Amino acid sequence: MHDHRGLGRELGLFDTDPLIGAGLPYWLPDGATVRHTLEEYIRGMERRAGYRRVYSPVLAKRELYEISGHWSHYSDDMFPPMELGGEQFVLRPSLCPHHALIFRSRAHSYRELPLRMAELGAMYRSELSGVLGGLTRVRAIQLNDAHIFCTVDQVAEEARAALELIRRAYDALGIRPARYRLSLPGPGGKYVADPDLWERSAALLTEVLDGAGVAYEAVEGEAAFYGPKIDVQIADGAGRESTLSTVQVDFHQPGQFNLSYIGADGGKHRPVMIHRSVIGSVERAVAHLVERHGGAFPGWLAPTQLVVLPVSDAELPQARGLVERCVARGLRAEISGPEHGTLGARVRAARLVPYQAVIGAREAAGDSVALRLRDGRRVDALPAVELLARIGALVGAYSTDLWDEGGAGDGEGDGREGTGGRG
16 A cells, blocks of 8 residues: 555655645656646547636635635635735635636527536635645645536536546546445535525436446535535545545526526526536545556656666667657656666666666667566567657557557657656
8 A cells, every 4th residue: 555645755746845834735846747747638638528728816806705605605614815905805715606707708609508618727725734634635726627508408418428538537547436426415504505406406417327327326415515416436545535526517606696698599598507527636636646556657647758778878879869759759758877877776766667768789789679668578679769659659548558569650750649748
């Protein structure tokens, strides 16, 4: 069992400092690479699924959250208001009110629906110090958030499509859900008082789950204050569960913000708002990936994808040339030269890197590479151009496989989306 807090620091992914504060980790270069690559993967997936990206401020007037209902139902988890020019501003605890205002800013026809709006945006939660830990419970959160504005008749299909995006992302990331949960309201006053709203929303999500053919359980007391949700639960090595991904149906906030679209009859109609997050918070997603893979990330996500190991100083020019060709393809590569020890020591030091390219005198003379895979397999010497094409194909497909014995690609220079440099 891996603990992402210790392993994340050991691998140089993230750290904390008391002068920054508890629950506010910073990302080191390799961690920033993992985060950036994960974010770009999600952006590409959403773009291909018809989402349009927006940006919205992390601050807003307290009044915004009074209208949305966050202030009355959620203020204990929000940071205190700041007085600015006689007005109160707060750090946002959620992106959905901002997206509702963006939708409201323009008139919309029924022909535009479903309108899918996505943002990787920051939000803030006033978590108590006692519950903070590593990346799983933090005060500043980068959220993979999206809101779909649609008609009632479109809700079930859009929610099903959101579940399919979640499934595909989990496949690419090499993780599995522990269970699916239909989160319903429980007793108490923390929920919007509208029984008809809850009944309609829960019926739609139940239809989606039944249609998807996944096993799930209904749990009271876990709903959002404005509506029920499908929670995709993950578990750590000790069996502790947390929510990573969600799909929520919301009839409440469109009414609060008086959202409307023009229907086929020329009249105004109220849209439904689907809240959808494929990987939830980037912080929690990376924490789970560190623990799930022990730092041996899927090849497309690894901070260093290929390490080049020249046997001696004589092969350093060829090693540098191979790294340059990797970078030109969008692959992340580094050299580990003889100054770092024997070849065996360098192989062990690079045990978490997916691909280890060994270049000796014979390989240097023939522009070829002897490849070692992270799982211990060795591949017969290949021309460098074929090696990079095959690795590039696997990385570009977001595959969790390290090697395809059938081969792929036919040359260099077709760098794939989402695999870019060490940003």
